[in-house]
Amino acid sequence: MLNLQALETFVTNAPQGVNETSIPNVQVFWSHKAMPRHLQAYLFGLVFILQGYKIGYLGARRFQYGAGQYLAVGFPMHFECETHLQNHTPLLGIFIQLEVSELSRLAAQMMSCKALSTGIVERSGVEPLSISAPIYEVLGRMLNVINQPKQGAVLGELYVRELCYHVLQEDNSAVLLSHLNRSTPQNRVAQTLEYMEQNLYRNPPVDELAQYAHMSIASFNRHFKQITGRSVVQYIKTMRLMRARHMLAVEGQSVKQVAELLGYGSAAQLSRDFKAYFGLPPKWAGQV
Known part of the structure; x- marks a missing residue:
């Protein structure tokens, strides 16, 4: 279980919606209202729902993401989703916007060390994926510095890179890797x-x-x-x-x-x- 106390300040002091944190390219979002199916814009990145859950729709496809899962968004795009609350607590999550240049360098380094996943399968532009134990560990460290300006600015970027390392080690990394090869x-x-x-x-x-x-x-x-x-x-x-x-x-x-x-x-x-x-x-x- 992740310690969400570090995020309580956003629910208490920040407006609902998307809010910047001390970690570059990492945002906290929250809402005290459930929302029916609506169109929403997503950037290239990773979405972690820590309280509540969402249901996404891509054409005839329907998928849910919440506790125990994260959403990998391989391309900036729009798709429909529903927002659901649980146990009378607000929806709470983290969005990590990925930079193509940084992810490309990491993937190249991993490839040279043969640490990049070889079980690549073709996927759509959006995939709900299971959170592995190493990813949980990194998320925990990120939460510890998310409200600490100095630590967040220095350590936060390292944690984002470590998080991406674990994501790219998994067979489902194709949803992100496909964004790096401009010729696909x-x-x-x-x-x-x-x-x-x-x-x-x-x-x-x-x-x-x-x-x-x-x-x-x-x-x-x-x-x-x-x-x-x-x-x-x-x-x-x-x-x-x-x-x-x-x-x-x-x-x-x-x-x-x-x-x-x-x-x-x-x-x-x-x-x-x-x-x-x-x-x-x-x-x-x-x-x-």
Whole structure:
């Protein structure tokens, strides 16, 4: 069992959501509310749920991650998830954002020492994985310095590297390693996700995205669905509607303005798509 006392200060003094810690690239997140299925952005990294649990959805795939598991996110992406509380305690977890350059150096060093896993299997862009005893030990040390500015700044980075070492030793490390090799189909598809988000306003066609990834349309479609759990068309449609909801609820823009900015044919078309996806018309965007 991990000692969570070091994280109590975040629940007591920090706003719910994501908060920075004394360890670079390590964040604590917490929530006192359960949340129904919603779309959430995940960066390249590792997610540890220490209290409560989440259920993720990648297309038809459903997976749970909580105590005893961590989530490896091989590419920056969006997918739907639910947040669940247990025993009337808040959801509490740690997110470790990984840096490609640092992980690449570690993997190269491990490969030269023959310490890198050889049981690589093909995986999707997101995987819930079991926490091994060595990973638990490192997490414990990280919690001890997570609120100590000097120790966290110096020792924390070493602990993150040690944690990654244990992760890469396991056969399931493919979900992270695939991000390091830019020539793999999975990585080339993943690179289009950022391009896609930058061009949501014009709804980029599949053939353009496939060309950007230097792949045939058939190959691009196949690998895209393997990584995201959705077809290209479904993913873009969801992202545009989520962007529309943010613009309506947070930025306060009108339905007409949002429709124009996101390249919808009309405000009526945006309203129809919005209601079909969220179950409510755009005027209720803040409640979705």
